[in-house]
Amino acid sequence: MGTSQRHDCSPPSGAAVIHRFYSSASWIEGAAEDQLCMAAGLAGVSHIAAFPDLHPGKYGPVGSTILADRIYPQLIGNDIGCGMSVYVLDLPARKLRLDKAAIRLRALEGPWQGDAAHRLKQAGLAHDLHDASLGTIGGGNHFCELQRVGETTSTGLLSSTGLAEGDLVLMVHSGSRSLGTEVFGTVLGAFGGLDADARDGAAYLEAHDRAVAWASLNRTLVAERAAQALRCDYRLACDAPHNLIEAHRGGFLHRKGAAKADMPLVPLAGSRDALSYLLQPLPGNPDALASLAHGAGRKYDRRSMTLRTGKTRSERDRLTRTSFGGMVICEDRQLLVEEAPGAYKDPGQVVRDLASAGLAAPLASLTPLVTFKKAVGADADGGRCEKERRLRERRAER
DSSP: OOOSOOOOOOOOTTOOEEEEOOOTTSOOOHHHHHHHHHHHTSTTEEEEEEEEEEEOOSSSOEEEEEEESSBOGGGTOSSTTOEEEEEEEOOOGGGOOHHHHHHHHGGGSSOOOSOHHHHHHHTTSOTTTTTTTTTOOOSTTOEEEEEEEEEESOHHHHHHTTOOTTOEEEEEEEOOHHHHHHHHHTTTTOTTOBOTTSHHHHHHHHHHHHHHHHHHHHHHHHHHHHHHHHTOOEEEEEEEEOEEEEEETTEEEEEESEEEOSSSOEEEBOOTTSOEEEEEEOOOOGGGTTEEEOBSOBSSOHHHHHHHSOOSHHHHHHTTBOTTSOEEEEOOHHHHHHTOGGGBOOHHHHHHHHHHTTSEEEEEEEEEEEEEEESSOTTOOHHHHHHHHHHHHHHHHO
């Protein structure tokens, strides 16, 4: 269970320096600090940057970037290439009806029916590389969210990407799905790190890079499916992976829940009942390791959320609506509770900390309108759900 009482750990003598880019106002668990110290003590680790969305992960701290002279696959985990992409829609906000949009976005459930072989080959990947998973969001904290661009602070940079206040966008958060799990499964015992010049290290990096490319394509296909459901066109505004390894300063950057910041525009996701943001990365601080926070970050773990909310039908019903008047599509009751807005920190505080540290400037807020996570319950009867889906589709046609 989370605690706001953090203790800034003291790494052992000779360990890597930890650069913390969060203030005392940020909610940081002691367990996350412990994991930072653990990572700082790993052989070959020289620098660590930790951001305000920091929270404990399975194998290491989420919301951090770690520079090492070797490869540590466990610091990235199984969802290699996971990231957030924002796509601009040519659908005017005045024509949007949330109820119909929510019904139509249920089309994201189930496998993608497009030409996977063609799209994979276009991306430089094998034509049958985990094609059954392609174009799907996945579970956990992944989502596709219809948003409206809110208050802007710099129209210049936004206009260069074709964005303006009031525009509708899609934010897609997903990764490499079954491919990343397969790649990670080949190196589960490599806790001492891998030499990039050795056979196993080189093989992992090659498979890792394929998973990163696959994940980026996957986000595009999810957006394509959503835009088709909403009967509009889409185009990419930014694509920022946050689970990956890259060469840097003669070593390897391990970003775990830390967005690449070497691009003009970086998205930062809130919870489904909080604003998200578009950020402009600011240069000049090499200690940040060319990275930024990727989102609000978890405040409470999944298990503890089942004790905090969703015990009654009325509580769960409230979780399908937001304070912005938006809607949440998540028929999996367990997932609905585990990913409740209260599980996450305040994204506004994350943005304030990044701005105070001189790492990023907020360009625009993004208001959640429809958040899609899952349209079929985990224990639902398939036939009944299919009948309900078709009924919703017919209503959306009216």
